[in-house]
Amino acid sequence: MPKLSLLVAVTQFLVGLAVARVTGLIKRESASLDSWLATESRYALDGILNNIGANGGKAQGASSGIVVASPSKNNPDYFYTWTRDAALTAKCLIDTFIMTGDEGLQLEMQNYITSQARLQTVSNPSGDLSNGEGLGEPKFNVDMTAFTGSWGRPQRDGPALRATAMITYANWLIENGQTEKADSIIWPIIQNDLAYVAQYWNSTTFDLWEEVEGSSFFTTVAQYRSLIEGSALADKLGHSCPACDSQAPQILCMLQSYWTGSFILANFGSDRSGKDANCILGSIHSFDPSADCNDATFQPCSARALANHKVVTDSFRSIYDVNKGISQGQAVAVGRYPEDVYQGGNPWYLCTMAAAELLYDALYQWERIGSLSISDISLGFFRDIYSASAVGEYESSSSVYKDVTAAVRAYADGFMSVAQKYTPSNGALAEQFSRSTGSPVSASDLTWSYAALLTSSQRRSKLNPPSWNSTSNPPPSTCPSPSPVTGTYKPAPTTTFPTPDCSDPPETVSVRFNALVSTTVGQNVYLVGSVPELGKWDPADGVKLNANEYSSFVPLWYGALEMASGTGFEFKFVIRDGNGVVWETGENRKVEVLQECGVSNMTITGNWRS
Ligand SMILES: *[C@@H]1O[C@H](CO)[C@@H](O)[C@H](O)[C@H]1NC(C)=O
Ligand SMILES: *[C@@H]1O[C@H](CO)[C@@H](O)[C@H](O)[C@H]1NC(C)=O
Numbered sequence: 001m002p003k004l005s006l007l008v009a010v011t012q013f014l015v016g017l018a019v020a021r022v023t024g025l026i027k028r029e030s031a032s033l034d035s036w037l038a039t040e041s042r043y044a045l046d047g048i049l050n051n052i053g054a055n056g057g058k059a060q061g062a063s064s065g066i067v068v069a070s071p072s073k074n075n076p077d078y079f080y081t082w083t084r085d086a087a088l089t090a091k092c093l094i095d096t097f098i099m100t101g102d103e104g105l106q107l108e109m110q111n112y113i114t115s116q117a118r119l120q121t122v123s124n125p126s127g128d129l130s131n132g133e134g135l136g137e138p139k140f141n142v143d144m145t146a147f148t149g150s151w152g153r154p155q156r157d158g159p160a161l162r163a164t165a166m167i168t169y170a171n172w173l174i175e176n177g178q179t180e181k182a183d184s185i186i187w188p189i190i191q192n193d194l195a196y197v198a199q200y201w202n203s204t205t206f207d208l209w210e211e212v213e214g215s216s217f218f219t220t221v222a223q224y225r226s227l228i229e230g231s232a233l234a235d236k237l238g239h240s241c242p243a244c245d246s247q248a249p250q251i252l253c254m255l256q257s258y259w260t261g262s263f264i265l266a267n268f269g270s271d272r273s274g275k276d277a278n279c280i281l282g283s284i285h286s287f288d289p290s291a292d293c294n295d296a297t298f299q300p301c302s303a304r305a306l307a308n309h310k311v312v313t314d315s316f317r318s319i320y321d322v323n324k325g326i327s328q329g330q331a332v333a334v335g336r337y338p339e340d341v342y343q344g345g346n347p348w349y350l351c352t353m354a355a356a357e358l359l360y361d362a363l364y365q366w367e368r369i370g371s372l373s374i375s376d377i378s379l380g381f382f383r384d385i386y387s388a389s390a391v392g393e394y395e396s397s398s399s400v401y402k403d404v405t406a407a408v409r410a411y412a413d414g415f416m417s418v419a420q421k422y423t424p425s426n427g428a429l430a431e432q433f434s435r436s437t438g439s440p441v442s443a444s445d446l447t448w449s450y451a452a453l454l455t456s457s458q459r460r461s462k463l464n465p466p467s468w469n470s471t472s473n474p475p476p477s478t479c480p481s482p483s484p485v486t487g488t489y490k491p492a493p494t495t496t497f498p499t500p501d502c503s504d505p506p507e508t509v510s511v512r513f514n515a516l517v518s519t520t521v522g523q524n525v526y527l528v529g530s531v532p533e534l535g536k537w538d539p540a541d542g543v544k545l546n547a548n549e550y551s552s553f554v555p556l557w558y559g560a561l562e563m564a565s566g567t568g569f570e571f572k573f574v575i576r577d578g579n580g581v582v583w584e585t586g587e588n589r590k591v592e593v594l595q596e597c598g599v600s601n602m603t604i605t606g607n608w609r610s
């Protein structure tokens with residue numbers, strides 16, 4: 001097996017485990033969703049990697065690091081790279097790398113960054129780099145040349161989303177003692193994107209669906225986030241971003257104008273209802289696990305985001321045949337917006353899973369905060385799924401909190417189950433599924449659909465991206481007159497990462513095992529497996545894991561072993577207490593220790609199987 005595909009195979013394994021269920025917290029009826037997600041997550045990561053050049057199996061002809069939207073070359077032809085789709089995919093990969101420690105994904109991220117540095121310099125119909133306008137070009141050919149056909153351009157969410165993906169990696173490098181790479185390679189690329197956002201946020205744009213020219217909630221919220229994170233990164237690197245600091249509060253102020261009082265208006269400049277998955281996506285891509293239920297930034301647990309969730313999902317209840325007979329408060333198939341006619345105007349996998357993801361995000365936030373509040377604005381959302389809901393503040397120890405959060409979780413799982421129901425048995429995720437029959441429609445193997453499957457299943461298992469410190473002062477009720485800043489733009493001087501010395505892969509790899517197992521006092525968790533280090537299947541000789549990071553919230557047992565590169569082994573998690581030994585159920589877990597240049601760590605995360 002060539003080295004890359006070995007890496008990919010192990011990666012699939014790791015991520016598949018990482019999104020399996022958290023033991024003990026889930027009722028039995030979701031068992032089939034659990035096992036589908038474990039398998040489908042492996043398929044989805046493979047689906048993403050297949051669509052990235054130069055080695056992706058379905059991305060032949062794409063340059064290194066280029067994320068192709070879909071291998072589909074006709075009706076529709078999506079064999080291009082979109083800045084937005086690529087950035088959302090890169091964010092998913094870098095977050096997955098940080099969660100799992102899987103260094104193969106880090107290499108993909110580096111190739112992506114190198115490719116984006118080049119794309120920033122490609123003159124295109126939106127303009128070029130000299131005044132930044134070329135950064136707003138929505139899509140390029142897969143060989144990194146300009147796409148010159150007519151299109152809805154510019155699309156100003158791309159640079160913001162790309163900055164956010166790169167900032168996540170730069171922050172990780174800084175935290176891991178590699179500030180020099182963040183500063184010399186990544187910061188100059190990020191700077192161009194931040195300058196673009198600060199200069200053009202108050203100019204009209206095409207929305208994420210490439211149809212409406214005006215202002216778009218998804219774009220504005222992504223722009224705000226990028227400048228907050230950009231400013232924090234500049235500080236850490238000993239630089240500053242005055243344009244980030246002056247523009248972010250103005251963008252936050254303008255962002256409030258999308259709130260209608262009962263839902264989030266997707267776009268200014270359109271005569272549609274304004275009910276649109278745009279705004280659910282805006283909330284999940286600005287999810288900050290450390291945030292309060294902040295209305296100003298439309299956090300997933302905010303009253304605004306929940307009220308909007310109801311309005312948007314309800315807008316699809318009566319218009320799709322596949323939703324017929326599903327009662328209020330039960331999950332449905334979700335499309336982009338009710339007036340949609342593109343390719344038949346069907347439900348989309350990524351929109352349906354976004355409806356689940358927002359609720360998993362909210363559940364995490366309530367659990368961390370330790371309470372949940374129901375207001376006049378969010379009451380309708382809560383009443384649908386828990387009819388006794390009443391306005392109030394509920395501590396996490398209260399029975400109302402427990403009942404409501406159980407209902408929210410079941411509702412969220414319902415949206416995932418809708419996606420599961422309409423996914424063909426081979427696991428392939430297209431763009432849409434038919435509103436009348438549920439069979440896949442439009443582009444096949446849509447990269448964004450796969451990324452949405454991974455992010456929603458990770459959130460379901462409380463595997464979260466890093467915080468972006470979204471907390472801010474409340475915006476003023478009247479916005480100041482906008483004063484965008486003219487930026488300066490330069491090609492990044494260094495765009496490649498040092499390649500590891502490939503003549504000599506490390507002889508051993510530090511393998512970290514994370515087990516998510518709810519235990520009681522007196523119980524300990526062990527690794528028991530086929531190799532001598534793991535006791536040759538004798539539980540008395542297994543490796544005891546540490547519980548010093550354990551909480552009821554994240555029931556983590558972990559341990560690390562130095563293992564010979566290239567070794568294959570099998571293992572299971574085992575619970576031991578005074579009364580004996582309990583093995584987890586199911587097949588043995590199979591692992592191949594990586595043998596790759598530059599790879600000295602890997603992480604295996606698994607949920608106890610009872
Ligand atoms: C520009 O900002 C003003 C003030 O916040 C706002 O009213 C207007 O809608 C914005 N226009 C665009 C295109 O962002
Ligand atoms: C968020 O703020 C904390 C405390 O100031 C800081 O340590 C951390 O690095 C910040 N995170 C980001 C992503 O900037």
Ligand SMILES: *[C@@H]1O[C@H](CO)[C@@H](O)[C@H](O)[C@H]1NC(C)=O
Pocket residue numbers: 101176510560600601
């Ligand atoms: C790699 O493993 C070493 C040894 O266990 C550990 O100190 C280091 O933090 C690990 N690095 C990553 C990125 O996990």
